[in-house]
Amino acid sequence: MRSALAGDLLDALDMQAAVLDARGTIVAVNGAWKRFASANQGDRSTYYVGSNYLDVCEAAARRASGAGAQAVLNGIRSVMRGERERCTIEYPCDAPTQRRCFVVHVARFRHEGADYIGLVHEEITARKQAEERLQEAEATLRKVLEALPIGVWIMDREGHIIHGNSAGKRIWAGALYVGPEQFGEYKGWWLSNGRRIAADEWAATRAIRKGETSIDEEIRIECFDGTSKIILNSAVPLRDAAGTISGAIIVNQDITRRKAAEEQLRRATATVDAMNRELQEVLAREQDNARTDELTGVSNRRRFFELAEPMFAAAQRSCTPFSVLLFDIDDFKRCNDLFGHQVGDAVLRRVADIAREHTRGADLLARYGGEEFVVALPETDAEGAMTVAEHIRQGIAASRLRAGDREIGVTISGGVAEMQVGDDTLDRLIRRADQALYAAKDAGRNCIRPHAAEDGG
Numbered sequence: 529m530r531s532a533l534a535g536d537l538l539d540a541l542d543m544q545a546a547v548l549d550a551r552g553t554i555v556a557v558n559g560a561w562k563r564f565a566s567a568n569q570g571d572r573s574t575y576y577v578g579s580n581y582l583d584v585c586e587a588a589a590r591r592a593s594g595a596g597a598q599a600v601l602n603g604i605r606s607v608m609r610g611e612r613e614r615c616t617i618e619y620p621c622d623a624p625t626q627r628r629c630f631v632v633h634v635a636r637f638r639h640e641g642a643d644y645i646g647l648v649h650e651e652i653t654a655r656k657q658a659e660e661r662l663q664e665a666e667a668t669l670r671k672v673l674e675a676l677p678i679g680v681w682i683m684d685r686e687g688h689i690i691h692g693n694s695a696g697k698r699i700w701a702g703a704l705y706v707g708p709e710q711f712g713e714y715k716g717w718w719l720s721n722g723r724r725i726a727a728d729e730w731a732a733t734r735a736i737r738k739g740e741t742s743i744d745e746e747i748r749i750e751c752f753d754g755t756s757k758i759i760l761n762s763a764v765p766l767r768d769a770a771g772t773i774s775g776a777i778i779v780n781q782d783i784t785r786r787k788a789a790e791e792q793l794r795r796a797t798a799t800v801d802a803m804n805r806e807l808q809e810v811l812a813r814e815q816d817n818a819r820t821d822e823l824t825g826v827s828n829r830r831r832f833f834e835l836a837e838p839m840f841a842a843a844q845r846s847c848t849p850f851s852v853l854l855f856d857i858d859d860f861k862r863c864n865d866l867f868g869h870q871v872g873d874a875v876l877r878r879v880a881d882i883a884r885e886h887t888r889g890a891d892l893l894a895r896y897g898g899e900e901f902v903v904a905l906p907e908t909d910a911e912g913a914m915t916v917a918e919h920i921r922q923g924i925a926a927s928r929l930r931a932g933d934r935e936i937g938v939t940i941s942g943g944v945a946e947m948q949v950g951d952d953t954l955d956r957l958i959r960r961a962d963q964a965l966y967a968a969k970d971a972g973r974n975c976i977r978p979h980a981a982e983d984g985g
């Protein structure tokens with residue numbers, strides 16, 4: 529009953545099973561064995577009961593592709609000789625259409641006082657083909673990894689490096705095959721704050737221990753030859769079919785040169801910016817100097833016209849009053865002659881200061897030329913301008929300047945003109961103020977005159 533059951537089981541198996549006696553004669557075969565034998569050799573099969581399997585193997589071993597048969601023969605003989613109880617031999621077999629692969633399990637057993645050898649041939653062609661395809665895919669993957677300009681590391685669950693490509697080894701100047709517990713031995717610093725990366729902070733450790741994915745973390749590393757580099761460090765956890773973390777892929781990109789170039793560019797840009805700012809300041813100073821009277825610090829004639837022309841035009845458009853005061857220092861030639869040019873310069877500065885004190889922010893005071901000054905007074909009629917002019921005149925007349933042991937006093941004469949209907953240019957207005965100034969000089973100096981019709985203009 530038991531042996532019938534075992535026989536049925538062997539027949540139901542897809543694997544070819546046979547029993548040899550101590551001399552190698554086939555004494556029993558299962559259904560799969562028969563099917564294989566008849567499919568390959570037909571009725572004349574030497575694989576059937578009664579044939580000597582050792583002879584079959586020897587004949588096959590003599591053929592050109594007989595290495596597999598020889599290996600099987602050696603295995604069976606060694607089990608027969610009692611050198612081992614059982615063995616497993618993998619061998620290829622050239623079938624008419626394709627090379628097939630088998631593994632034969634050989635085991636010795638005793639039955640009713642006699643020694644027998646049991647053989648089970650298991651076909652592993654599909655597995656072998658899958659393995660070959662896998663090996664080919666792995667070889668391709670390795671070639672791709674080698675061709676990549678970025679470092680790629682594959683780590684197992686324990687954090688041991690199981691593969692590192694050439695670019696990766698170049699980046700680190702070698703590789704240290706440590707586990708995550710020794711990750712602190714790698715020297716790295718966060719680029720953002722310069723802090724040393726702790727053992728559990730490495731992207732690889734976080735990928736393996738916490739399943740974290742990190743992309744392009746900028747870090748500075750100390751390589752194994754003592755040099756340092758700036759790299760982009762990324763890590764992705766690897767998971768098996770059950771979703772358990774089985775390792776990690778780490779990617780390093782050397783950006784040392786790029787960073788150096790960026791830094792150079794940043795410095796160059798900063799230098800250019802600083803130079804540009806300096807240049808702008810120099811230009812602004814130059815422009816300011818070109819429009820400021822060096823001696824008195826008030827606007828010069830050029831700036832006066834640049835600023836007063838638009839004031840005049842605005843007053844014309846808005847029909848608001850606009851006046852001009854023109855004044856000069858009385859008998860200034862004598863002052864120069866008596867006290868010298870330097871004292872004359874000091875007088876000019878003093879006069880400008882007093883005039884500045886008595887004008888509003890909206891008024892425009894300028895040195896018109898020599899000892900002559902001009903004030904543009906927007907939104908001011910002749911009366912208002914006369915008041916301002918009087919304040920200036922009185923302020924100057926009341927001031928005294930020390931020159932050695934003498935005190936100098938000067939006076940001014942001035943003319944005021946207000947914009948009138950028909951005044952098409954600022955020049956025309958100034959001309960009228962000049963005529964009023966002449967009138968003031970004629971009137972005996974140290975006074976201000978508003979322009980009058982009889983003055984002309």
Ligand SMILES: Nc1nc2c(ncn2[C@@H]2O[C@H](COP(=O)(O)OP(=O)(O)OP(=O)(O)O)[C@@H](O)[C@H]2O)c(=O)[nH]1
Binds near residue numbers: 861864872
């Ligand atoms: N110290 C000094 N003198 C100047 C400057 N610019 C012009 N002057 C002098 O100012 C004097 C002007 O003289 P004038 O035009 O004859 O007029 P004035 O002597 O003031 O006589 P009135 O204007 O008629 O009162 C000249 O002696 C010029 O040399 C300057 O920048 N510094």
